[in-house]
Amino acid sequence: AAGLCPCWVLLASRRAALRALCGSVRGLAAGPEMHFGFQTVTEAERREKIYQVFENVAKKYDVMNDSMTLGLHRVWKDILVRKMNPCPGTLLLDVAGGTGDIAFRFIDYVRSVRQRQLQRKLKHHQNLSWQEISETYQENKFKSLGDSQVVVCDINKEMLKVGKQKAQHHGYSEGLSWVLGNAEELPFDDDKFDVYTIAFGIRNVTRTDLALQEAYRVLKPGGRFLCLEFSHVSNPLISRLYDLYSFQVIPVLGEVIAGDWKSYQYLVESIRRFPPQEELKAMIEDAGFFKVDYQNLNSGIVAIHSGFKL
């Protein structure tokens, strides 16, 4: 972290140049050179490096999320699912969802909605015998999710492994499936899903435009795109504090907890390199989505982008 300050000046100018290039060919990869954090690498190198980052951090991913964000990531993910407000029967595709955080929250949410539906239904049926009441509960036992389903798709085997273990440990199995796939080249048919989510994953996709196009393709007409991602803080004071925390504390935490300074250095840098709210909004619109909007959380440290396929 110490040697970062002088590099910053050098890299800032390069960053500006790359930004300009990216801006003029918005939506396309900036030639053969891409950014991996603050380094410049080829597209192939970037994919490989990112794969390795997540391979290394997979087992400590959840612990690190809690320490780095002081548990806030749980709140952000809760807000995402509440915003989604899925009803039973919803088909969700969670991309880059490796360790299952969004998938599990989705399942819990539709399960509780379903419970309330059942309770309301029973309340309205007066004069039911105990027999009939117990039968109602029986027949709905196997539809506790009401045909809701979530498919978790991730490019990283290790992350999926951790996710599957967590699911088994917490008893999630119904309505949940796991697929190893690439967000830029999804192995799903057109017009299939009600909702597409990507939480803290789109930043690591090499060709964002392709991922957005694929998201559009696999969503049903009327389907919703939801993206939860680190974004840009405009308030200068908060921005300064956030930078301090990011560059001085997070890589240290990475070393102490996961024994991996470099991966977390990459993480912090990748956040700075990722397009800000308005730019991402424009990219989502370019992919064909309508009513694209974003909601800042914690002054823009995190933002939820939403769009619809109409």
Add this chain to the structure above:
Amino acid sequence: RQASGGAGQGSGSARPQPLEPSLLRFLVCPLSKRPLRYEEATNELVNEELGIAYPIIDGIPNMIPEAARTTKKQPPAEGSKQP
């Protein structure tokens, strides 16, 4: 172990974990976006047209094109990865 009715995981290492049947509704070849056939014998998802097969490992289908195996009449049984 846990009270769940998901994909079978009871038997030991001999039998590979089967694919979640509902997944077959959604899955297509990532390259051609055409339907796939589940081959139980080799536990793979086969794209007949392109002659490639995607492996299923621990019940998780690996739909990365680089991981697919070519199914054309090649002598080596496995390990012939697509470039």
